[in-house]
Amino acid sequence: MSYVPDNLKYTASHEWLEDLGNGVYRVGITEFAQAQLGDIVFVELPEVDESYAQEDECGVVESVKTASDIYCPLVGTVTAVNDALEDTPELINDSPYDDGWIFELELGEDADIGSLLSAEDYRNSIADED
């Protein structure tokens, strides 16, 4: 079973969100997602100050096996990206919820937080494949 921390929110496309306060969320991909991808060898980060709609493609994670889009989990503007991933993309494998975070997002006014999954909902959504 993959580790799914209770204090985070999730999307069906395997992003996690951590509430940093003041409408800012940190975003990464889940332990389940990195395990499915295998060894991660390249990350294309979103651009700081760029605004995205919910479910917009805003980056790419590439493993030895395949390329996988990162979707913006809610409408908002990117305020920070994890530059360390440029040289050490494997941080996502080693530490998906901490050192392997991908970007931070300041939510737009009409962000639909209610569309996110709880830890329990996310666990159920991956139960068949996990």
Place this chain on the structure above:
Amino acid sequence: MKQTVLNAAHRQAGAKMVDFGGWEMPINYGSQIEEHHAVRTAVGMFDVSHMTVIDVAGKEATDFLYKLLANDITKLFTNQALYSTMLNHQGGVIDDLITYKISDTAYRVVVNAATREKDLAWFSQEIEGFDATMQEQADTAMIAVQGPQAMATIQPLLDLDLSDTKRFYAAHNEQLFVGRTGYTGEDGVEIILPAARAEDLWNQLLAGGVQPCGLGARDTLRLEAGMHLYGQDMDENITPLECGLAWTIRKDNLEFNGAMALEEKKASGVNKKLVGLVLNGRGILRHDQPVSDGQGHSGIITSGGYSPTTEQAIAMAVVDKDIELDAIEVQIRNKSLPCRAVKLPFVRNGKSLIED
């Protein structure tokens, strides 16, 4: 899904299993990159039991294979191996395969798993009229042991002396068939043995510290070694002349299937070729990405990926013959990124051959 006799052993070793052309095979046992490095620096092993072994024997076995294969089977010494393409009458590649000469009247051929049915059908059709028989050896397993420590690791475990077996030769007894061949660019062997004995050998290798490796590492290793993958780097819609396999075509006569079509191709002009590519900046080259030189010449990446040994993105691409090699750019997600063309292979015997 079909399973090899080592299926349970893979699961026990923590393999992630995937559907590979109807076979349930290990893609990795945790980290594909660690498996890759094990083969480049020490020794790794692969279950390749899904591959098909066909024995050809008879007074005219040589004549049959001389017609069937584009490379020259008559050049072989006893126990020597030959890489060849098998062409249809249009010059397209039905499969690539390895043939071992056992004697003047007996050969062992190993073909790809995904092409088994069509290969067997083609063999059956083409063997008509020759005084020769073909027999698939279905009750065998095949384990590849590859890496700089492969020979030293495997010898004590086998009741077969390999000390005189040079690269691209084989040794065999009644139970074991050991070819000093592989698909990694490293020294090593491919062992064909009775299915019932496979798990024992696998476990002995495991106990001896040999890293089990999945299909993922097999793919990055063969790509670094500049070796073709059937169905991706070539298929029935391309001739060997256009995809970097002209070296496998014998030149001295036209007595093989597809020879006339190749002659016509040469006469009308071969306008494609295979190149090695390295991405200059960050990103990953992938199968099917388009390339161009901005001057009207283009091409397509047939195999691409991250190279763990060189820590760069590498690829093989089939391109227009006159493409400007210094101006090749690859299209990745709406961006054009500069590549440089390099000689194949990218890596041989553990070392990067990519020049800066």
